[in-house]
Amino acid sequence: xxSKETLQQHIGKTASLTDExxxxxxxxxxxxxFKKGQTVxxxxxxxxxxxxxxxxxxxxxxxxxxxKMYILQFAMPTWWTSDYDALYNQTTATIDIDCITDxxxxxxxxxxREKLCKEFHQIEHFFRWRTNKGYIxxxxxxxxxxxxxxxxxxxxxxxxxxxxxxxxxxxxxxxxLGVSRETLSRLNS
Amino acid sequence: xxSKETLQQHIGKTASLTDExxxxxxxxxxxxxFKKGQTVxxxxxxxxxxxxxxxxxxxxxxxxxxxKMYILQFAMPTWWTSDYDALYNQTTATIDIDCITDxxxxxxxxxxREKLCKEFHQIEHFFRWRTNKGYIxxxxxxxxxxxxxxxxxxxxxxxxxxxxxxxxxxxxxxxxLGVSRETLSRLNS
DNA sequence: AAAGGATTGTGATCTACATCACGTAACCAA
DNA sequence: TTGGTTACGTGATGTAGATCACAATCCTTT
Numbered sequence: 001x002x003s004k005e006t007l008q009q010h011i012g013k014t015a016s017l018t019d020e021x022x023x024x025x026x027x028x029x030x031x032x033x034f035k036k037g038q039t040v041x042x043x044x045x046x047x048x049x050x051x052x053x054x055x056x057x058x059x060x061x062x063x064x065x066x067x068k069m070y071i072l073q074f075a076m077p078t079w080w081t082s083d084y085d086a087l088y089n090q091t092t093a094t095i096d097i098d099c100i101t102d103x104x105x106x107x108x109x110x111x112x113r114e115k116l117c118k119e120f121h122q123i124e125h126f127f128r129w130r131t132n133k134g135y136i137x138x139x140x141x142x143x144x145x146x147x148x149x150x151x152x153x154x155x156x157x158x159x160x161x162x163x164x165x166x167x168x169x170x171x172x173x174x175x176x177l178g179v180s181r182e183t184l185s186r187l188n189s
Numbered sequence: 190x191x192s193k194e195t196l197q198q199h200i201g202k203t204a205s206l207t208d209e210x211x212x213x214x215x216x217x218x219x220x221x222x223f224k225k226g227q228t229v230x231x232x233x234x235x236x237x238x239x240x241x242x243x244x245x246x247x248x249x250x251x252x253x254x255x256x257k258m259y260i261l262q263f264a265m266p267t268w269w270t271s272d273y274d275a276l277y278n279q280t281t282a283t284i285d286i287d288c289i290t291d292x293x294x295x296x297x298x299x300x301x302r303e304k305l306c307k308e309f310h311q312i313e314h315f316f317r318w319r320t321n322k323g324y325i326x327x328x329x330x331x332x333x334x335x336x337x338x339x340x341x342x343x344x345x346x347x348x349x350x351x352x353x354x355x356x357x358x359x360x361x362x363x364x365x366l367g368v369s370r371e372t373l374s375r376l377n378s
Numbered sequence: 379a380a381a382g383g384a385t386t387g388t389g390a391t392c393t394a395c396a397t398c399a400c401g402t403a404a405c406c407a408a
Numbered sequence: 409t410t411g412g413t414t415a416c417g418t419g420a421t422g423t424a425g426a427t428c429a430c431a432a433t434c435c436t437t438t
Contacts, residue, residue, distance in 0.1 A: 089325075118314075124313050183425050183426075338394080360415070375395095
């Protein structure tokens with residue numbers, strides 16, 4: 001399946017667009033490729049785009065003053081990623097996004113998204129639905145972080161995304177769970 | 190300002206509706222009053238509505254097996270609250286919502302919201318924008334929970350919502366921060 | 379193949395916070 | 409007025425996880 005079909009199938013679950021409408025919608029997306037380790041967004045940058053992942057895996061993360069990293073999101077195929085705070089509020093990025101593997105994305109600018117949302121009710125509907133999903137997932141993660149210990153959060157994460165176990169080094173999983181790599185390692189013993 | 194004006198001003202920041210359109214929109218909201226301590230949503234219930242707060246303060250919280258409470262949200266005037274997971278996915282509530290003070294809300298059913306979103310592009314636009322704000326705030330709180338210690342999270346919360354200090358008991362603030370009430374109390378010493 | 383970095387495991391020690399326990403004061407409702 | 413509930417502070421002790429230190433593998437890249 002090529003990137004156009006991937007996006008079409010993804011959108012089709014929520015919004016009904018004619019083929020012509022979808023072609024028009026798709027014309028606003030710019031394909032981009034990145035190599036493993038490359039940076040997509042750096043803290044301090046102006047943020048113009050959001051990214052729809054076609055293949056590979058990215059991480060959106062925050063580095064604090066003590067150079068500790070916290071991962072907000074692993075972005076996998078058919079997921080969207082960006083620094084949404086910076087994107088919507090027209091400020092500079094506070095997080096970084098880079099590539100855990102080689103990556104292909106479709107890039108959509110903030111202004112084009114808003115234009116498309118205004119032009120097509122169905123597209124606005126799609127983006128409402130998408131953010132809803134994200135909001136609910138984020139609330140669940142918040143609750144899990146407060147309520148569950150490391151072991152339980154780790155099991156939960158692997159149950160939800162089994163691919164991560166082999167795809168992503170353990171210290172990144174630790175950074176997602178909010179614990180040190182040593183603590184994560186000791187869970188196995 | 191009455192509840193209708195409150196909602197109109199709130200919506201007006203994001204969506205442009207004619208007075209007639211707004212009247213129609215408003216006709217779907219049912220006013221409800223609750224006394225301090227009353228329950229709005231109980232875990233296990235079917236969830237049909239979301240609530241727009243006119244006056245007072247509510248808490249949305251989760252109680253775990255060890256009877257420990259975690260507060261997901263304090264809902265104050267012009268905020269929206271519900272169990273959105275249950276509401277959107279048509280499942281039963283996993284959280285409770287009750288009233289910290291006497292409360293007035295406007296109640297909107299899930300099906301009416303969807304109907305209104307379908308009928309008026311501007312209303313769909315409003316709800317997309319609202320969820321966006323919520324999503325961004327939720328991501329920020331997640332990061333703060335991982336990155337900051339209790340003292341810093343407490344200061345952050347009070348800087349953002351100074352009213353809370355006098356409005357809600359300290360053990361509820363502790364439940365929002367995800368620490369014990371004793372730990373919160375010891376921050377002052 | 380060798381060198382250098384990244385990844386992972388594991389012991390020893392430290393620390394923020396939880397938990398338990400108790401006391402005081404405020405705020406109800408009968 | 410009184411008895412009960414809720415709020416809040418604070419000491420003593422326990423514990424999950426952080427931090428530091430070192431070693432063993434694995435993966436790249438030249």
